[in-house]
Amino acid sequence: MARKLSFKMAINEALDLEMRRDPSVILLGEDIVGGSGAPGEKDAWGGVLGVTKGLYAKHGNRLLDTPLSESAYIGAAVGAAACGMRPVAELMFLDFMGVCFDQILNQAAKFRYMFGGKATTPVVIRAMVGAGFRAAAQHSQMLTPMFTHVPGLKVVCPSNAYDAKGLLIQSIRDDDPVIFCEHKNLYGHEVDVPTEAYAIPFGEANVVRDGKDVTIVSYGLTVHRAMDAAAALSRQHGIEAEVIDLRTLSPIDWDTVIESVENTGRLVVVDEAHPRCSIATDVAAYVAQQAFGALKAAPQMVTAPHTPVPFSPTLEDLYIPTAEAIAGAVLRTVPHALAA
Amino acid sequence: MARKLSFKMAINEALDLEMRRDPSVILLGEDIVGGSGAPGEKDAWGGVLGVTKGLYAKHGNRLLDTPLSESAYIGAAVGAAACGMRPVAELMFLDFMGVCFDQILNQAAKFRYMFGGKATTPVVIRAMVGAGFRAAAQHSQMLTPMFTHVPGLKVVCPSNAYDAKGLLIQSIRDDDPVIFCEHKNLYGHEVDVPTEAYAIPFGEANVVRDGKDVTIVSYGLTVHRAMDAAAALSRQHGIEAEVIDLRTLSPIDWDTVIESVENTGRLVVVDEAHPRCSIATDVAAYVAQQAFGALKAAPQMVTAPHTPVPFSPTLEDLYIPTAEAIAGAVLRTVPHALAA
Amino acid sequence: MPEPTPSALSNNPIPLPKDQLLEAYRTMRTIRDFEERLHVEFAKGDIPGFVHLYAGEEACATGVMMHLTDIDRIASTHRGHGHCIAKGVDVGEMMAEIYGKETGSCRGKGGSMHIADLSKGMMGANGILGAGAPLICGAGLAAKFRGDGGVGITFFGDGAANQGTVLESMNLAAIWNLPVIFVIENNGYAEATSVTYATAVDSYVDRATGFGLPAVSVDGTDFFAVHKAAGDLIAKARGGGGPAVLECKMSRFFGHFEGDSQTYKAKGENEFNRANRDCLKIFADRVTAAGVVSEAEIALLDREVASLIDDAVTSAKAAPLPAARDLLSDVYVSY
Amino acid sequence: MPEPTPSALSNNPIPLPKDQLLEAYRTMRTIRDFEERLHVEFAKGDIPGFVHLYAGEEACATGVMMHLTDIDRIASTHRGHGHCIAKGVDVGEMMAEIYGKETGSCRGKGGSMHIADLSKGMMGANGILGAGAPLICGAGLAAKFRGDGGVGITFFGDGAANQGTVLESMNLAAIWNLPVIFVIENNGYAEATSVTYATAVDSYVDRATGFGLPAVSVDGTDFFAVHKAAGDLIAKARGGGGPAVLECKMSRFFGHFEGDSQTYKAKGENEFNRANRDCLKIFADRVTAAGVVSEAEIALLDREVASLIDDAVTSAKAAPLPAARDLLSDVYVSY
Numbered sequence A, B: 001m002a003r004k005l006s007f008k009m010a011i012n013e014a015l016d017l018e019m020r021r022d023p024s025v026i027l028l029g030e031d032i033v034g035g036s037g038a039p040g041e042k043d044a045w046g047g048v049l050g051v052t053k054g055l056y057a058k059h060g061n062r063l064l065d066t067p068l069s070e071s072a073y074i075g076a077a078v079g080a081a082a083c084g085m086r087p088v089a090e091l092m093f094l095d096f097m098g099v100c101f102d103q104i105l106n107q108a109a110k111f112r113y114m115f116g117g118k119a120t121t122p123v124v125i126r127a128m129v130g131a132g133f134r135a136a137a138q139h140s141q142m143l144t145p146m147f148t149h150v151p152g153l154k155v156v157c158p159s160n161a162y163d164a165k166g167l168l169i170q171s172i173r174d175d176d177p178v179i180f181c182e183h184k185n186l187y188g189h190e191v192d193v194p195t196e197a198y199a200i201p202f203g204e205a206n207v208v209r210d211g212k213d214v215t216i217v218s219y220g221l222t223v224h225r226a227m228d229a230a231a232a233l234s235r236q237h238g239i240e241a242e243v244i245d246l247r248t249l250s251p252i253d254w255d256t257v258i259e260s261v262e263n264t265g266r267l268v269v270v271d272e273a274h275p276r277c278s279i280a281t282d283v284a285a286y287v288a289q290q291a292f293g294a295l296k297a298a299p300q301m302v303t304a305p306h307t308p309v310p311f312s313p314t315l316e317d318l319y320i321p322t323a324e325a326i327a328g329a330v331l332r333t334v335p336h337a338l339a340a
Numbered sequence C, D: 001m002p003e004p005t006p007s008a009l010s011n012n013p014i015p016l017p018k019d020q021l022l023e024a025y026r027t028m029r030t031i032r033d034f035e036e037r038l039h040v041e042f043a044k045g046d047i048p049g050f051v052h053l054y055a056g057e058e059a060c061a062t063g064v065m066m067h068l069t070d071i072d073r074i075a076s077t078h079r080g081h082g083h084c085i086a087k088g089v090d091v092g093e094m095m096a097e098i099y100g101k102e103t104g105s106c107r108g109k110g111g112s113m114h115i116a117d118l119s120k121g122m123m124g125a126n127g128i129l130g131a132g133a134p135l136i137c138g139a140g141l142a143a144k145f146r147g148d149g150g151v152g153i154t155f156f157g158d159g160a161a162n163q164g165t166v167l168e169s170m171n172l173a174a175i176w177n178l179p180v181i182f183v184i185e186n187n188g189y190a191e192a193t194s195v196t197y198a199t200a201v202d203s204y205v206d207r208a209t210g211f212g213l214p215a216v217s218v219d220g221t222d223f224f225a226v227h228k229a230a231g232d233l234i235a236k237a238r239g240g241g242g243p244a245v246l247e248c249k250m251s252r253f254f255g256h257f258e259g260d261s262q263t264y265k266a267k268g269e270n271e272f273n274r275a276n277r278d279c280l281k282i283f284a285d286r287v288t289a290a291g292v293v294s295e296a297e298i299a300l301l302d303r304e305v306a307s308l309i310d311d312a313v314t315s316a317k318a319a320p321l322p323a324a325r326d327l328l329s330d331v332y333v334s335y
């Protein structure tokens, strides 16, 4: 059975279902319960935006509030994973990775390789990403490229509630460390979500719109911008864009991307991260190398600018790639005839 | 006057000259003096591989040994820079960024923007990068892509002693935060280096070999591999590769790269970093977008694999892009006639 | 914690000259009004982003900052408005910044969590907990190298006191004998989590001892206690006597951020604090009871501050938004 | 620090049964020989990379590890050989690993700084200082959730004791009452820097107090002192009594890593330590003086260990190198 569910509640449901299924799943993070040691309500917050609200009532001490010591508790999650647990740690905002990155970069990601294949570290790190929340430079970054760069990590960034639930369930069941990126401006977004548990395999992109003229590749929030652009292009120019939602950035589904570009001959990659060494360059470069012969036009990249995220709403609204910018990039890939 | 000088001593000389010139230059890092508080020699180490050796004798307390607290002392360098000093902090191995990245990512890089252009943070962070030292997964990473991704940072990675000196002097004089990456396997490499101070401007790539058939873009140690490959290609196939040493990754000299590709029509990017969201994808994607019409063949990327750096010498030697692999990539870009 | 009673207070002579008392009151009142007004304006939906209010903690920022001049530096927190005001940042520019306007302290690019004014020695509010501690070590180092007698103060909460950056910095400041004071603003909560849950040790004085630092813990609702303790520690640091820790215990009157339901607090907790732990009220009662400052003088300051804040809000609302081209500027000095 | 004199020792009854004494001696001798041999082999140029030797510190690893079984977990350091051996990792596999061979504990991929054997509860040597502290909190958490009675021990040096990760972990372990012991191996130096320079506080016991942790400091050259203190703390942690800090003060006989000129040490310091602060000598003197173990038994163990190490080196040298395809394997369980 399915019903409309928000992205936020889909995550909550995935956590609930997996905690029921597997006693080795535990949750830790700052105020994921909220109210620990305090005189008032125990389950006062359920995370800073309420994503884990209610889980304490169901699973009690398997949720642990942590002190403001990201290195210690993210590392504890990694260590517990290496000892057979399946911890899901919340790093409130992915921007905070700067105070605890070593436990991800040099510990979780590398154990298996450094130890000759003898370690398994099934840790999930959930974190908010993305701009648009008026949260300014230190609470709005995408940072997916940095994690995607790291061998040993898997990186997930869903665009909708259905995928969020299925990908989070897969993340928890997966035996490798997973960085699970939740775009904070999608939390309220609702789609049909089945009540039961289901896992969406990693490395399988979702073709969210079929089209023959151009391939638009994206992930996370900007998938919706890409869809808006595609609709406008169809309406205004008769251009039919195929829109691919990568869903997981590592592993990445090269096959689906390449196949689409082989059909369309045109590529636009949309990435909310900064331009340099980004998911945009990653996809554009790989396609250029692997499907050069199929390309009829220069691949285009639409990214956030090479600037920190500004606070002022008017500036921030210019920061995230817009549907207009995406449509503009598409038009740069098509001959004038087609764009007419 | 010039004389042969090693990469290591060129860095030492740059630090010495700038400390003489500008009293606001201070050095801090773990064992950059060595012997602090110890009963024996005071200037016992001069850094773990002796790069700062002798500077204490010349500049005394303007060199500070630090405790093993990278967040605190890298952050102190950032703070001191925001207060008018020009600190050069040594983060022994760039791999250690995981314990102190916040002070770079969210502080140094963002002050100017977040504060509306009112801050200046002229901090330099020197660190060893790269594989080949049998130092294994946590002391051998390149990690340049992560820093290049960050707006507000400048990223430098010289390939030889001459550039190391001139780029380090520029880094110290520069008013923005600079990540200065020293490939540990280049420390012993010698070229002619003038005795006097000189600054090499950022964003000016060096065309280290002229050629008409293909453009090879690289930086750091792999520039030498690219040169070896170019020599072999010329000898064995009569293919003349133009080799571009980027020298600085942020800013990056797109003009020189694009101009070269417009001449050669072929591009191979060589990067010792991992493949995903790397400098290799960055250059390949940008060229594909900006100079698509000039490209006669698919751009090729030669990178380290998507694995941590292995310890065993036999494996590590396979890890860094070899001249053979680079030559192979070049051959994939040329028609069979030319490759004959 | 013993509550100072009016009678006990009036027996104490007032240890500061009148002009300083008026200055202290004006600063605290400015912070309070700034925050109370933001609370109201936020509820209207006019103010974007995360806003953390300092109301209830004014005596801490004020008692510390009165010992500083522009050459002294502070590194602040996500809850930074009070530190900014006490350090002399222009209130109108602050308000404009919080509204995201071109005329703001950071030209609208920083917002509430990133207000800075380096010309005033204010190195920035900070959205990263504990990040100010390393930075202030750098400020202290710079002051030491220049020999300009400046000191650096970093503020952080009871929660951020468990950040590795803060702990490392205490050790660093100690071994380098930096002119730096670590001010722990202990308001009992980090977001919804109690300090008794998150911090293993009962006393931050013990923690400081573990880093070789002298430490003092004071009632942060008592301006005079803060002012005295901070003054002693700052004078010592300025004279080369090294770093120290100052803990101020007090309460925040609002939620963690605007929008917080505060259900983790005890029933009536905010009301109790407003009634008994209001540093402004305690201060005003004491100085008026001692007859050093009149109620009329207090009332006059209240009116002056009220109109200052009114003007700040009016100007901020009327101020222009940043221009589109500002998106791309100010990333580098040169690039 | 008072040097134990043979006469004082022989008056003490030996607090352990003979089999445990022989086991302790064998472990310490194995570590010592392993390290002395590596020193020799490294000088020949046969061994790649950074090698940090544990010689001089054997009593610490051994005295702690004798209280553990395979269900207990340890997180080690860059100077990890001693911890590995004492935790039961196969000496032949370790040697092969250090030579970068296919038959190594990590199939040649980790090297000296990353030897691990999770089946023995050895969670890895670690090239990142202080990184083991958070990890061991995780091990302690896992043990607590499973209720299996396991404990976690993390080792770190006097230098790494100033890492934020370590400091945060002490607080975390304390508030969660984790069965975790933090063992500070204080050998007086972090690379070339003295602990007196780098660490602000004179006693790590004070630092532990600052995190609400009980702490004991012992002479790390005295196996019996380490064994007793570790035993008490581990038993308490195992019983739910919570985490603690154990400091062992001792000396490393070699340089920071192989190749270190050691000019930061005092003249004659190594010789003095070899003569007076050698845990093996102190142990052997004491148990033979007490007449519990004979010199012949010691000599027999020495010979057995010598041939074990010989075999390990011979096999390691003869072992195959990893195959080229191993470069790409073991990154993920599935990808």
Ligand SMILES: Cc1ncc(C[n+]2csc(CCOP(=O)(O)OP(=O)(O)O)c2C)c(N)n1
Pocket: A030, A068, A070, A092, A096, A099, C078, C079, C127, C128, C129, C156, C157, C158, C159, C160, C161, C185, C187, C189, C190, C191, C256
């Ligand atoms: C490194 C980091 N971790 C977490 C947060 C999220 N966060 C912001 S404020 C806060 C609570 C801070 O508590 P405290 O330090 O006591 O300061 P207070 O808010 O009480 O003034 C948290 C967890 C952050 N901003 N930075």
Ligand SMILES: Cc1ncc(C[n+]2csc(CCOP(=O)(O)OP(=O)(O)O)c2C)c(N)n1
Pocket: B030, B068, B070, B092, B096, B099, D078, D079, D127, D128, D129, D130, D156, D157, D158, D159, D160, D161, D185, D187, D189, D190, D191, D256
């Ligand atoms: C995070 C980090 N910083 C710095 C280093 C470099 N480093 C390796 S060992 C060492 C000194 C360690 O001293 P201590 O903790 O006392 O251990 P010891 O070597 O004395 O056993 C340093 C600075 C590192 N490996 N990791």
Ligand SMILES: [Mg+2]
Pocket: C157, C158, C159, C185, C186, C187, C188, C189, C190, C191
């Ligand atoms: Mg607080």
Ligand SMILES: [Mg+2]
Pocket: D157, D158, D159, D185, D186, D187, D188, D189, D190, D191
């Ligand atoms: Mg040491």
